[in-house]
Structures are given as C-alpha cells and as structure tokens.
Amino acid sequence: MVESSRFSYARVEHAEDLPAREDRTIDVALLDMNAGYANVGHDAIVEIVRDVATELEDELISRDLGLRVISYAVRDRLIVPRHGDGRHRLYLGTGGPGHLDPRRNTSSSGTVEIAEDPAWEAPLWALFDAIASDGDTALYGVCHTFGLLCRWSGAAEPALRGPAKGGPMSGVGTNVLTPAARTHPWFARLAAAGDVVPVLDSRHYDLLPAGPLTRGMTAIAHESAGAHGEAGDALTMLEVARDAGGVPRVFGVNSHPEIGAPERVAAILDRMLATGTITSDVYDQRSTMLPMLRDDRREERLRVGRTVFSDLVRDRIARLVRSA
DSSP states (O other), X not given: OOOOTTEEEEEESSGGGSOOOOTTEEEEEEEEOSTTOOOHHHHHHHHHHHHHHHHTHHHHHHTTOEEEEXXXXXXXXXXXXXXXTOOEEEEEEOOOSSOSSGGXXXXXXXXXXXXXXXXXXXXXXXXXXXXXXXXXXXXXEETHHHHHHHHHHTSEEEEEOOGXXXXXXXXXXXXXXXXXXXXXXXXXXXXXXXXXXXXXXXXSEEEEEOSSOOTTOEEEEEEEOSTTOOEEEEEEEEEEEEOTTSOEEEEEESSOTTOOOHHHHHHHHHHHHHTTSSOHHHHHHHHTTHHHHHHSSHHHHHHHHIIIIIHHXXXXXXXXXXXX
C-alpha cells in the first residue's frame, strides 16, 4: 500500500489525547463504538480515509492540506467530540457489541450484552442533533452506529433476533431496496442489477420501525425475508438527511460495507496481530471469514459497499478539500 504523506491518525481515549487543531488539516471524526473490543471494521474505516488521502495527494499538496482521522473511544472511555467548535465536518461511526440501549448492557455475556456506563448516550444524542441541523456536516454509520441513529431519531427500535428469525445474522446476506431507493439521486445506481443486493451481515439485533418516518427521513432498504426477494420488517438502511445536491448527508446501514476486499482484511488482521492489538486466537477466528469474502458474491458486495459507504466518504472529503 502506498502511504500518503498527507495522512495522519490520532486516538483519543482521554481528553488530553486530543491533538491540537491545525489550520491546514481536515480532521475526520471516527466514533468508535466497539467499547474496547479490537475490531477489523474500525481499522478498515481508517484505511478507507487513508485511501482517499492517497487518491487526493496531489490536490492536498497543491493546497497545502493534511487529512487526519481522530478516533474517539465513545463507549468505553466516554469520549464524545463536541461539534460546536466546527472542527469536524465529517463523522464516521463504527459497529460494536452489546444492546443498542446502553442501559440494557449491565453484564458481560459475549457480544449480545456487555457491561458499560450509559453516560455517553446523552452527549452523543446532542452531537447527532448538532450534525443533523448543520447542513455542511455529514455522518455515515455502520452496524451499531446505525442502530443508535435509529434510536436517536425514533425511526426504529432494536429487537433481539430470536429463533423465529433464525438467530444472529452472520455472513453475506441480502437487503431489499425500497421504492424510494430506486428513484434516489444517489442510491438508484444500486438498483441497476435488481432490487435485492448482497451485504455483509453481523448482527444480533434487528431494527424494527416504530411508525411512519418523520423529519425528512427515507428508508433505503429492509432485510430480505424470503427466497423471492420479499422485503422483511427490519429496517437496514436509513437516510436521515440529504444535501441540496441529492447526496445523503446523515445515513446508516445495519451491515458492514466498510469490510472490503479480503486481501485488505487479511492485511489488517496481519498488522493487528503484529502490533498485539489482537491475540492469535482472535486472528484465527477472524480469518475464517476470508474464504467467504473471496467467494460469496464478492464483486457485487463490494460495489454495494462502495455505494453505501466508501464512495460517500470519498465524495464528502473531496468537497472538504475543495472548499478549504
């Protein structure tokens, strides 16, 4: 991988870890919802931003700009960025373990429930409020962040996937696009190959609509409920806000589009093992998904992942660079 001279990364687990603002640096906020668990998805999002820095290297140099990811440990360290100072114009949210209502996470029982302090929720809700009301700022989230967006907005509530739903979802599954997605200025491209699209699933909870969507929100996809492309009741893609050009501004998916090509995932796992971020047992367990990523609708899954996540990130950063 070619390293960009204009990319940097910072991790914030304590208030004093926050790096000083730099006039010529665009800071992308990464909301880490993993509650201290090592996670491939977190590092994959960092790599997506690094890729954008590499693609835009010449323009970054010509404008004397840098691109930095600042990762905030939201759930385990209660570190939530403030939006009022205008530092961040792009926020990205990861997946994570446990129930989507932190008050329900009172004991450690694998990834279905964890023990955590719910004190981060109120400042995160305030951050979501500020982002939604700021037309110049975007938020794109996956998995756990999607569920939090649903709870914050009132769009849907979490429900544990019990035996009637086949238990937890894991592997390449399918989503069914809504009629609104098929005519959407950004998402219509997904429908070129049909209404049913492959996604990488890993979830214990469905997000069930709480009623009609309000506040300009748009359902983009639901789970697939049968062999013939029927849409199920669980919401899987939600647009909360859209900019004037038709590009989603606040958007989330209940899947893992950030997990890209298996070669990239293997490289991330190798690096995490080498740095001691994960143990050899975790490395072996995570590596079991690589054959599936190579063989199960690879190219179509990657196309969908780019459309619902990495292309949105790329588009937003390019705009930030042009306007700096």
